[in-house]
Amino acid sequence: EDQVTQSPEALRLQEGESSSLNCSYTVSGLRGLFWYRQDPGKGPEFLFTLYSAGEEKEKERLKATLTKKESFLHITAPKPEDSATYLCAVRGNAGNMLTFGGGTRLMVKP
Amino acid sequence: EPEVTQTPSHQVTQMGQEVILRCVPISNHLYFYWYRQILGQKVEFLVSFYNNEISEKSEIFDDQFSVERPDGSNFTLKIRSTKLEDSAMYFCATSWDTEAFFGQGTRLTVV
Numbered sequence: 089e090d091q092v093t094q095s096p097e098a099l100r101l102q103e104g105e106s107s108s109l110n111c112s113y114t115v116s117g118l119r120g121l122f123w124y125r126q127d128p129g130k131g132p133e134f135l136f137t138l139y140s141a142g143e144e145k146e147k148e149r150l151k152a153t154l155t156k157k158e159s160f161l162h163i164t165a166p167k168p169e170d171s172a173t174y175l176c177a178v179r180g181n182a183g184n185m186l187t188f189g190g191g192t193r194l195m196v197k198p
Numbered sequence: 199e200p201e202v203t204q205t206p207s208h209q210v211t212q213m214g215q216e217v218i219l220r221c222v223p224i225s226n227h228l229y230f231y232w233y234r235q236i237l238g239q240k241v242e243f244l245v246s247f248y249n250n251e252i253s254e255k256s257e258i259f260d261d262q263f264s265v266e267r268p269d270g271s272n273f274t275l276k277i278r279s280t281k282l283e284d285s286a287m288y289f290c291a292t293s294w295d296t297e298a299f300f301g302q303g304t305r306l307t308v309v
Contacts, residue, residue, distance in 0.1 A: 119296075120296055122297070122298075124300075129287075129303075129305075130302055130303070131202075131204075131289050131300035131301050131302045131303045132241065132289070132300045133300070134297050134298070134299055134300075137296060137297055175241065177241075179296075182254075183246065183253070183254040184229060184231075184246055184248075184253070184254065184293075185231065185243040185246055185254055185256070186233075186241075186243060186298060187243070188240050188241040188242070189240065190239075190240050191240075
């Protein structure tokens with residue numbers, strides 16, 4: 089059974105204070121690790137897909153990296169508008185469905 | 199930018215009633231999914247649909263649930279006899295290949 093664990097559950101940062109969110113996973117045959125952003129009461133918004141260890145993807149202040157056991161979402165000089173819950177999900181050999189972690193709720197204060 | 203559209207945004211229903219949640223996928227997407235998120239919990243997979251049939255389903259997707267694509271555009275989730283524990287956000291997602299794009303969800307409240 090695929091499993092995803094995210095840490096920390098919540099993270100408070102000052103504007104401009106860089107940090108990283110962690111996603112640990114166990115999966116039978118990784119066919120993609122996905123990062124999503126979710127605002128309160130909204131659906132997950134796609135950010136990145138990573139497929140193999142060593143891969144990195146960047147978008148504005150966000151950079152996602154992948155190893156064989158975990159992924160990190162690095163946030164550089166965050167702004168208040170980056171406040172959201174960040175979700176990690178994996179797709180394995182079992183099928184096309186995604187298995188989600190519990191998310192990290194990020195709060196960036198001005 | 200293309201998006202997945204879900205209706206209604208909110209639905210309140212009496213326990214035991216049937217509800218139908220609707221989704222308009224992104225044009226040209228081939229794979230369709232339903233997920234749910236109970237308040238404060240993880241997003242959970244319910245069912246996937248490809249080529250007009252169910253391709254995968256979770257243990258949650260029991261006989262009270264059904265999906266169909268009645269007119270080639272809409273994708274629906276029906277819950278036949280709602281229970282209190284069905285209260286959740288229901289998300290439709292669609293994909294062409296790998297990345298799944300989610301709708302804004304339907305908040306279902308069973309009273």
